[in-house]
Amino acid sequence: MGKRGSITFWLAIGWIAVVIVCAITAPWWPVPAPDLIDPDLLATPPCVGHPLGTDTMGRDIAARLLFGARVSIIVGFCAPLVGMVLGSLLGVPAGFYRGRPERLILFILDTLLAFPGLVFLLVFTFVFGASLTTITVALGVLTAPRFARVARANTIRFAEREFVLAARGVGAGDFSIILREILPNVLAPMLIYMLLVIGFVIVAEGGLGFLGLSVPSPAPSWGGMIAGGRDILDQAPHVSLIPTAVMFLTVLSVNLIGDAVRGRLDRREGQL
């Protein structure tokens, strides 16, 4: 890591660490319960008892942010993981075998990519119900084609290298070559791409919350909190702006980390 940019990198790491710790320790913070309604204090700015104020229904914003972090973190990390696994299962064989299997898989990917994501999410949550699991899986499936393309491109790059031929030369089979020679090399670019997708997925979850498609209320999510404050943006902007700022910082941090790690990987590749 170079000297320049390393401070922002560590700030980003720090912020992500804080968010993760908050998500884990949410129940033990000295704040009111996230679904406790205080009818006397609707959309109040920060005050004693409510360090970040309350939302339009008088619920504590700090508490809802803490519990909402759980949704964002789980969806943000697990959905790309689902996408990465699905994408690898499609992309690696496509890049390894080429020919007809590749064309078939690419056709499936193109179809998935052409399908409007929002419609897919609407149908998926309608059929399977809106829960943390279904949203995670749905967003994972939605990102899988992009992961598959990354996996395929990198598999092609490495499958042509001579070390694969050397492995064949000692009698290694396809499965063993994919597992031992290809996957370890494809994993690094996939993880870098995953860091970029995490940001996208957290924003997407927010968008779903805006449409009421994220975790069903009253469970808090950052997207739902932003949506909840939009009617009183002129009178009490903090109701929307505080969760927006938190989401913004989280996505920015993830992207900064992704860029830094990719720069490091590129340098390593350059030495080859």
Added chain:
Amino acid sequence: MNGNNPKNQEPLLRVKDLTVEYPACRGRKVHAVSGVSFDLARRETLGLVGESGCGKSSLARAIMQLPKPTAGKVILDGDDLAACDPVRLRILRSRFQMIFQDPASSLNPSRTVGASIEAPLLAMGHHGREERTRQAKVMMAAVGLDPERHYGRRPHQLSGGQCQRVAIARALMTNPRLLVCDEPVSSLDVSVQAQILNLLREVRGEYGLSMLFIAHDLAVVKNIADRVAVMYLGRLCEVAQCEDFYRAPAHPYSMALLDAVPRPDPRHLLPATGMLPGELPSAIDPPSGCRFRTRCRRAEALCAMECPELREIAPGHKVACHFPTFVKDL
């Protein structure tokens, strides 16, 4: 010169009518290797030369069964590799190994070089982890690497020459009889080239290897080979003992190749015949008859009609030309 060992009359490797074709667009075929036959004696090194795209690497890979050739026989120690079933071939693979041109590309970048050297033992099965590591370290020392310092390194932390040493160590782990070297020094600096050539010569003696040594550099081949085979557009033009070849090449293409070797002598003029005219024709649609006729000064009507067979013009000296140059002509 180990080629004439009277104890083993049967050659280690016998390649017969080897043909490699790749599908090209619109149902056409690339004739990469067409009916190549040669023998390789035990402990002998055959240098295979030819310009880029003449099918040298295709030939090497066909011998390695990576993938199997389109047609022809590759008989190693009495086993026809091309006709072997996959299970038997997997067992036989330990007897023939290959080293590649690009040392960086021939090692898995995500692995330590120690793990790369052990990989053949792992693929062949039945060795404990510690035994594999022990053998790998012994082999590293044998190819001039420091086992303690280099075992845990990754390929990008080593130089090209060191990577090639690792590749040689990996190829030797299965104790092969035949080592196919596909331009093993072409991508290295000249000083490193000499080191790697010395190492190959050393391990050849120590392990009793037969080598098929592919190169486009005639000086390198002269340095290491017992016999030389010249390839042009998928066919062998000439096979001869090393000194015969460099002293008295018989095929017009061989002569052109030798003439094209740059000489560090400013007074040396290009031969009267000049450089070879034209370009290598396409392997999709090779010329009829002799494939070299389109660039040959001696070509006559016969050359377009009839493909010249590889004929012996002197003991151990075979030429595929209707009008070869004999020593007495020079």
